[in-house]
Amino acid sequence: MSQDHNEELFPTIGKVADKTDLIKEGEAEQTGEDNDESAVQQIESLCMKCGEQGVTRMLLTSIPFFREVIVMSFKCEHCGAQNNEIQSAGTIRPEGTVYTARILARSDLNRQIVRSSSCEIQIPELELILPPTERGQLTTVEGLIRDIVADLSQDQPLRRIQDEGGYNAIEKLLGKLRDILGDEEDGELDAQPGKAAEKDLPMPAFTVKLDDPAGNSFIEFIGGTSDPKWNMRTYPRTLEQNVALGLVADPTQTANEGTEQQQTTESAPVPDDEILVFPGRCSSCGHPLNTYMKKVNIPYFKDILIMSTNCDRCGYRDNEVKSGAAISEKGKRITLKVEDKEDLSRDILKSETAGLSIPEINLELTHGTLGGRFTTLEGILDQVYEELSEKAFVGDSSTAEGRNSFEIFLSNLKEVKTASRPFTLIVDDPLANSYVQNIYAPDPDPNMTIELYERTWQQNEELGLNDIKVEGYEEDAEKKKGEHAETIQKPTYAGAESKENTTKPTVN
Numbered sequence: 107m108s109q110d111h112n113e114e115l116f117p118t119i120g121k122v123a124d125k126t127d128l129i130k131e132g133e134a135e136q137t138g139e140d141n142d143e144s145a146v147q148q149i150e151s152l153c154m155k156c157g158e159q160g161v162t163r164m165l166l167t168s169i170p171f172f173r174e175v176i177v178m179s180f181k182c183e184h185c186g187a188q189n190n191e192i193q194s195a196g197t198i199r200p201e202g203t204v205y206t207a208r209i210l211a212r213s214d215l216n217r218q219i220v221r222s223s224s225c226e227i228q229i230p231e232l233e234l235i236l237p238p239t240e241r242g243q244l245t246t247v248e249g250l251i252r253d254i255v256a257d258l259s260q261d262q263p264l265r266r267i268q269d270e271g272g273y274n275a276i277e278k279l280l281g282k283l284r285d286i287l288g289d290e291e292d293g294e295l296d297a298q299p300g301k302a303a304e305k306d307l308p309m310p311a312f313t314v315k316l317d318d319p320a321g322n323s324f325i326e327f328i329g330g331t332s333d334p335k336w337n338m339r340t341y342p343r344t345l346e347q348n349v350a351l352g353l354v355a356d357p358t359q360t361a362n363e364g365t366e367q368q369q370t371t372e373s374a375p376v377p378d379d380e381i382l383v384f385p386g387r388c389s390s391c392g393h394p395l396n397t398y399m400k401k402v403n404i405p406y407f408k409d410i411l412i413m414s415t416n417c418d419r420c421g422y423r424d425n426e427v428k429s430g431a432a433i434s435e436k437g438k439r440i441t442l443k444v445e446d447k448e449d450l451s452r453d454i455l456k457s458e459t460a461g462l463s464i465p466e467i468n469l470e471l472t473h474g475t476l477g478g479r480f481t482t483l484e485g486i487l488d489q490v491y492e493e494l495s496e497k498a499f500v501g502d503s504s505t506a507e508g509r510n511s512f513e514i515f516l517s518n519l520k521e522v523k524t525a526s527r528p529f530t531l532i533v534d535d536p537l538a539n540s541y542v543q544n545i546y547a548p549d550p551d552p553n554m555t556i557e558l559y560e561r562t563w564q565q566n567e568e569l570g571l572n573d574i575k576v577e578g579y580e581e582d583a584e585k586k587k588g589e590h591a592e593t594i595q596k597p598t599y600a601g602a603e604s605k606e607n608t609t610k611p612t613v614n
Contacts, residue, residue, distance in 0.1 A: 146163050147164045147165075148162070151180060153180075153182040153184065154187075155182065155187040156182060156184050160180055160187070161180070161181055161183075163178070163180075163181075164178050175244075176192070176193045177244075178190070178191045179191075191241040191242065192241075192243060193242050198320045198321065198353070199320060200390055201341060201342055201343065201389070202321055202342070203316075203317075203318055203323065204317050204340075205316040205323065205336075205337070206315045207313070207314050207315075207325045207335055207337075208313055208335040209247060209311065209312050209314060210335060211309070212302065212303045212304075212305065212307075214247065214328075215246065215247045215248040217247050218245075218246055218325070218326040219243070219244075219245050219249075219250055219323075219326070220242075220322075220323055220325075221239075221242055221243040221245070221318075221323050222323045223240060223241055223242050224238050225238060225317065225322075225323040226238055227250070227317075228314075228317065229313065229314060229315075230313055230315070231312040232282055232312065236254070247314060247325075248302050248303060251286055252287065255280060255284065255289075258279065259280060262277065262280075286309055286312065288302050288305040319347040319348075319351060320351055321340070328508065329511065330515055331469075331470070332470040343389055345387070345392050348391060348392045353391050353392070353420070382398070382400070383397070384396065384397045384398075388415075388417040388419065388420065389422070391422065393417065395417045397413055398414045399414075400412050404455065404541060410428065410455065410480070410539075411428045411429070412426075413428070425479075426477060427457070427478040428478060429537070429539040433537060433571070436538060436559060437536040437558070437559050438534075438535050438557070438558055439534045439556070439557040439558075440531075440535075440541075441530060441555045441556075441557070442483075442531045442532075442553060443530055444525060444528060444530070447524075449525065449553070450482065450523075451482055451483070451484065452542060453482060453542075453543040454479075454482060454483050454543065455479075455539075456479045456533065457535055457539035457540045459473055459535055460473060460533055460535035461535075462475075462531070462532070462534075464532070465530055466522070466527075467519055467522055467529070468515070469515075471490065473534075476489060476490070476493070483542075487519075487522065491516070491520065494516065494519070495516060536565045536569060538558070542554060
């Protein structure tokens with residue numbers, strides 16, 4: 107019922123266009139009910155530029171493969187002032203998100219960007235940071251660059267007189283931005299969106315990073331989540347970010363409650379067969395809560411640690427699985443051939459270092475995606491489908507081929523998660539902490555193969571294993587201490603000898 111209600115409030119853009127075509131302008135003018143029947147709502151608003159009454163048009167719609175949004179457009183007929191704005195109508199995500207896209211070719215300038223009011227945009231190569239704004243934005247990478255150029259160029263003539271140093275620094279930045287757009291030195295005032303992507307000129311590579319604590323921003327990927335130029339990661343919000351989003355109560359009151367709870371917590375040791383309780387703070391609202399941890403033994407595998415967090419204040423929930431055993435000497439690659447729906451009920455433990463791929467539909471999740479999960483094969487595929495259907499975005503600047511290919515990809519993923527077609531699941535874990543249930547145990551599973559392999563030096567470096575030494579580190583520490591003492595003594599001796607030679611008296 108809630109989904110049908112959301113579809114009524116936030117219809118797709120195609121349904122909005124069809125509904126608008128069915129309404130005749132003459133009938134709307136006669137009945138005077140155009141605001142009620144039309145999909146676009148019109149509200150008289152005060153123009154902040156001239157003080158007269160303008161018109162604000164509001165459209166509640168849903169962007170395909172993304173989420174519900176509110177598109178607002180203001181126009182004043184008296185002075186010609188215009189303003190466009192987009193706001194997210196969805197809920198604040200449990201975690202913040204960071205999207206990173208490498209812009210290496212001019213075609214990448216057409217990537218769509220959804221920027222919420224809490225999103226910070228960074229371009230590290232230009233040392234440029236755009237702080238959060240009061241309104242959201244729906245644009246492309248090229249549109250973002252053009253907005254930056256227009257904003258910085260606005261006060262340059264005045265800045266040239268009042269602050270010459272600031273003028274030169276901003277002009278240097280504008281030159282780099284114009285090289286990206288391929289504009290002339292003075293800029294092209296009549297440049298149309300998409301024109302920079304069609305120019306046959308060299309373009310310096312740069313990176314666009316979107317950091318949104320609310321998780322409601324997005325930058326388009328091309329060809330699926332395996333796009334080598336695109337990356338997404340999530341992170342828990344800090345207390346300051348929760349305060350900025352209005353999710354946290356009075357910090358002083360929260361601190362007092364946390365102190366009282368820590369004082370009442372028992373410090374007695376807890377046996378291994380019982381549930382451990384760790385006091386902490388909710389990453390969503392900042393209030394005190396408890397994290398529960400339990401050691402569980404998986405048959406024919408190893409011990410794991412299951413941690414669960416549940417906030418009674420805001421309803422935030424999080425589950426995480428970690429290995430309770432030692433680091434394996436080799437990595438593990440599990441290949442499972444799924445042939446029917448019974449295989450979807452297999453238990454699967456995906457550690458936070460494991461990657462997951464399905465070659466038949468070109469699905470590839472890099473190591474660390476989705477974190478640690480202990481669920482069934484059907485559960486983890488449902489989570490992958492939910493994440494992709496919510497995060498993926500197809501905008502007006504995308505090609506029809508790209509939209510069709512992604513729709514086909516989602517259709518294939520839907521068939522896979524219902525076992526309508528056979529597929530191959532590959533779980534690759536460099537630490538060998540992942541597990542797929544063998545329903546024939548203790549006999550071998552004919553549909554599953556397990557391969558152990560030697561980790562590469564790069565994999566050990568990413569996991570921080572190259573610098574780990576658990577044996578003989580005391581001797582190395584003593585040896586380094588002795589070498590350090592010798593290096594200190596040698597300059598002192600040489601200096602004394604030099605000083606003695608320089609103070610030797612001269613005989614005439």
